Amino acid sequence: xxxxxxxxxxxxxxxxxxxxxxxxxxxxxxxxxxxxxxxxxxxxxxxxxxxxxxxxxxxxxxxxxxxxxxxxxxxxxxxxxxxxxxxxxxxxxxxxxxxxxxxxxxxxxxxxxxxxxxxxxxxxxxxxxxxxxxxxxxxxxxxxxxxxxxxxxxxxxxxxxxxxxxxxxxxxxxxxxxxxxxxxxxxxxxxxxxxxxxxxxxxxxxxxxxxxxxxxxxxxxxxxxxxxxxxxxxxxxxxxxxxxxxxxxxxxxxxxxxxxxxxxxxxxxxxxxxxxxxxxxxxxxxxxxxxxxxxxxxxxxxx
Numbered sequence: 001x002x003x004x005x006x007x008x009x010x011x012x013x014x015x016x017x018x019x020x021x022x023x024x025x026x027x028x029x030x031x032x033x034x035x036x037x038x039x040x041x042x043x044x045x046x047x048x049x050x051x052x053x054x055x056x057x058x059x060x061x062x063x064x065x066x067x068x069x070x071x072x073x074x075x076x077x078x079x080x081x082x083x084x085x086x087x088x089x090x091x092x093x094x095x096x097x098x099x100x101x102x103x104x105x106x107x108x109x110x111x112x113x114x115x116x117x118x119x120x121x122x123x124x125x126x127x128x129x130x131x132x133x134x135x136x137x138x139x140x141x142x143x144x145x146x147x148x149x150x151x152x153x154x155x156x157x158x159x160x161x162x163x164x165x166x167x168x169x170x171x172x173x174x175x176x177x178x179x180x181x182x183x184x185x186x187x188x189x190x191x192x193x194x195x196x197x198x199x200x201x202x203x204x205x206x207x208x209x210x211x212x213x214x215x216x217x218x219x220x221x222x223x224x225x226x227x228x229x230x231x232x233x234x235x236x237x238x239x240x241x242x243x244x245x246x247x248x249x250x251x252x253x254x255x256x257x258x259x260x261x262x263x264x265x266x267x268x269x270x271x272x273x274x275x276x277x278x279x280x281x282x283x284x285x286x287x288x289x290x291x292x293x294x295x296x297x298x299x300x301x302x303x
Contacts (some may be wrong), residue, residue: 061128062144065118076112081119084151087158088168092117095169099176102210106203106263107270110183117172119149131236136171138178140186145175170208177207188271195270195279196230198246202254203266205247216252216302221245226253226295227280256298261286 069080074093081089096117104110120128122135125148129137137146148171156164181203185195222243229235229246238246257265265286272282280291287294 059128059142061124062116062118062142065120065124066116069118076114077117078114079117079119082149084154085119085149088119088149088154091157091168092172095172096176098169098210099173099207100180102173102207103177103180106206106258106266107180107184108264108267110180110187113143113183115143115145115179117145117147117175120146122148122150135167136175138175138182140179140182145172145179147171147175166212170212173210174204174208177204180207184267184270188273190270190273194273196226197232197235198226198229198250198253199269199279201235201247202250205251206254206258209251214251214255219245219248219252221248223249223295223299226291252302253298256301260297260301 066080069082070086072079072081072089074096077096079089079092081092125134125137125146126132128144128146129139131137134146135148138144149168153164153168157168178200181200185191222241224238224244224246229238229249235246238244254266257269268286269279269282272286273279277285283294284290287297289297
């Protein structure tokens with residue numbers, strides 16, 4: 001290779017490298033702005049770059065909560081708890097095993113990557129999730145499950161009193177199901193925001209209510225069009241409607257899918273949904289029903 005050609009090759013290489021680095025810098029800066037807007041924190045460029053590389057963001061509150069907590073590791077799950085909650089650890093592990101078994105039953109096998117489970121106050125949970133009256137929280141990006149544990153209810157849970165014990169287990173089952181669902185979506189090489197909120201929450205409610213009979217007659221709420229509770233903002237707005245309960249509606253819709261089409265239907269919907277076949281198209285192809293016909297079928301099933 002002649003010397004001029006070597007210079008040209010080296011110059012071209014460095015130009016491409018500079019363009020690449022500038023592009024990466026621009027992407028990270030844009031993501032930094034989104035993180036700041038979402039979390040209300042002043043996230044540094046270094047923290048943002050680390051989050052992009054590891055696909056895991058630790059907010060200031062999450063770091064603080066972990067630092068103030070005790071830690072117990074169960075398989076791929078790091079459980080962060082307070083001294084007052086230490087006696088809940090055996091029950092927590094028992095419930096996590098239950099959540100794993102039920103999630104595999106309806107979603108099939110998935111790879112288990114590290115995840116954090118943090119017991120926290122309702123105030124901290126609402127701050128972390130940006131959701132009012134939240135009892136639990138899951139973030140696939142932050143790789144964290146948050147569960148509210150009221151110190152006044154710990155003794156009742158340990159005594160096995162039905163209501164506090166039910167809600168404690170249910171929150172863990174629900175949030176773990178989110179983790180399993182998003183792992184399954186990730187492995188299907190699809191994006192979580194491709195799936196309607198009622199589907200995501202419905203799976204979590206289905207797992208969360210395992211072993212509990214939920215009669216349809218206990219649902220006095222109005223049925224909303226599924227497409228009106230498809231996205232997170234719409235779903236959480238529907239939570240504020242007095243005559244609606246999107247969580248309960250999501251549960252009964254997913255329960256109908258499983259009862260009529262079998263456990264494999266949830267995985268089939270996840271795997272069939274992609275860039276060219278949206279969720280509702282996949283739903284129509286699998287059920288042979290339009291969305292409006294499917295909605296009517298769900299109502300008639302429970303009547």
